[in-house]
Amino acid sequence: MSPGSKNSSSEGEQRRLAAKRSNLWLRARLLQAIRHFFIEKDYLEVETPHLIPSPAPEVHIDAIKAGGAFLHPSPELCMKRLVSAGYSRIFQICKCFRDGERGEHHLLEFTLLEWYRTGAGYMDLMDECEEMVLSVSEDLGFGAKIHFQGHNIDLKRPWERMSVKEAYERYASMPMERALTSKRFDEVMVREIEPHLGIPKPTFLYDYPAELAALAQLKENDPALAERFEIYMGGLELANAFSELTDVSEQEARFERERLKRKQLGKTVYPMPERFLKALAHMPDSVGIAFGLDRLAMVFTDADKIDEVISFSPEEL
Amino acid sequence: MYNASDLRRNLKIQIDNEPYIIIDFQFSKPGKGQALYRCKLRNMINGVIIDRTFRSVDTFEPADLQERRMQYLYNQENEFYFMDVENYEQSMLTLEQVGEAKNYLIDNLEVDILLFENRPIGITLPNFVNLRVTRADPWAKGDSVSGDSKPVTLETGYELRVPPFIDEGTKITVDTRTGEYVTRVKE
Numbered sequence: 001m002s003p004g005s006k007n008s009s010s011e012g013e014q015r016r017l018a019a020k021r022s023n024l025w026l027r028a029r030l031l032q033a034i035r036h037f038f039i040e041k042d043y044l045e046v047e048t049p050h051l052i053p054s055p056a057p058e059v060h061i062d063a064i065k066a067g068g069a070f071l072h073p074s075p076e077l078c079m080k081r082l083v084s085a086g087y088s089r090i091f092q093i094c095k096c097f098r099d100g101e102r103g104e105h106h107l108l109e110f111t112l113l114e115w116y117r118t119g120a121g122y123m124d125l126m127d128e129c130e131e132m133v134l135s136v137s138e139d140l141g142f143g144a145k146i147h148f149q150g151h152n153i154d155l156k157r158p159w160e161r162m163s164v165k166e167a168y169e170r171y172a173s174m175p176m177e178r179a180l181t182s183k184r185f186d187e188v189m190v191r192e193i194e195p196h197l198g199i200p201k202p203t204f205l206y207d208y209p210a211e212l213a214a215l216a217q218l219k220e221n222d223p224a225l226a227e228r229f230e231i232y233m234g235g236l237e238l239a240n241a242f243s244e245l246t247d248v249s250e251q252e253a254r255f256e257r258e259r260l261k262r263k264q265l266g267k268t269v270y271p272m273p274e275r276f277l278k279a280l281a282h283m284p285d286s287v288g289i290a291f292g293l294d295r296l297a298m299v300f301t302d303a304d305k306i307d308e309v310i311s312f313s314p315e316e317l
Numbered sequence: 318m319y320n321a322s323d324l325r326r327n328l329k330i331q332i333d334n335e336p337y338i339i340i341d342f343q344f345s346k347p348g349k350g351q352a353l354y355r356c357k358l359r360n361m362i363n364g365v366i367i368d369r370t371f372r373s374v375d376t377f378e379p380a381d382l383q384e385r386r387m388q389y390l391y392n393q394e395n396e397f398y399f400m401d402v403e404n405y406e407q408s409m410l411t412l413e414q415v416g417e418a419k420n421y422l423i424d425n426l427e428v429d430i431l432l433f434e435n436r437p438i439g440i441t442l443p444n445f446v447n448l449r450v451t452r453a454d455p456w457a458k459g460d461s462v463s464g465d466s467k468p469v470t471l472e473t474g475y476e477l478r479v480p481p482f483i484d485e486g487t488k489i490t491v492d493t494r495t496g497e498y499v500t501r502v503k504e
Contacts, residue, residue, distance in 0.1 A: 060346070213349065237347065
């Protein structure tokens, strides 16, 4: 350590945070614009607990233990209990926590915008996403054209809609079925498909293989697929949505399978979310979506790393 | 033993019995999918760069590497010989393995030799090495083309630019990381 290094590191922090000022301003305005959009559309803003006893058992989502419970990896279960009790349009902006997820686009603690709406299908939800992002972009003064990581992205409606199967046909070195049987679906998606998505218009990638959507409703005419979609802009994944599964016994069986897979992998097996399953019996047909707000802030600030749109990264604490 | 979550830039691991250093690392996780650890790795023996994607269930052996302090002895054709200063055992590196370091190797110079499973694979030089100038043209005053430096040749055959006041026979310090002149050595 050189003399005065303590001093220079605090100067480093001053400089670093000063350089982030415009991004943090834009992030704050983004949050306000989103709230404005949903309130205008008669959505109720809700808050559900961050500390929960039983996260949804999903094989690849690991909750962080805290005081005999878990920090929620998503507000999904509590929000669906509200939907089941008749709250037909709700949104929430909250922190979510996922263990082991740290990278240029990942934080263990990240901000999610999640909303639910009854009496609509996943295609209607795509329309609403287009409307929301465009409205927010206009509020921020960007209009319909934004620049993100070397790409000009045109937010004008309609956006590109492409099924997962089509995306495999267009971009991948193997068909979707083969990627699934050889257990390379995620790898091919990340390496070969994602870099093409969301250019020059945002892309809705829809109809995922049923086994990759533990809480989604299956397609009526093709039960091998789930009514699930993701949004991409400039190769970056921004949101995950689906038509909600409302069949209690089917949901219970899927949770059981996910718990078994977790056990096989030596991961923590969460208690069955019994109260959620009970409530699900009353849940009307609805759609829900989890939208990564840090990543949306990345798009509007043209940031290549998620750290650029938050005040402190975990390593800076 | 390392887990996938230990992977990061500069970590040295063993793949197919060869040591690799991670030169680029990216965590990715497609929505609802499994975590993928995408790495660019350089083979520490032959320099070949490979791309690999690992999953959270993968585990890795740390590369069995150690550094030994050795003295440079001599070279014969393209082979460079070193002697361990503690146990006097000799090791040999090829010209390819020595690379740019050959510009600084003078008899008895102490260096660190990197061993993989006791096999020499690389060399780390001290940051500064003193070398004698064996050839220097006299400084032509008013020569504005060459500015305020002139080319010289060192005892290792290495050529570099130095300030005009450095004469043949002078010893100078060179920074081995940049290959540049640092100062004249007082003798």
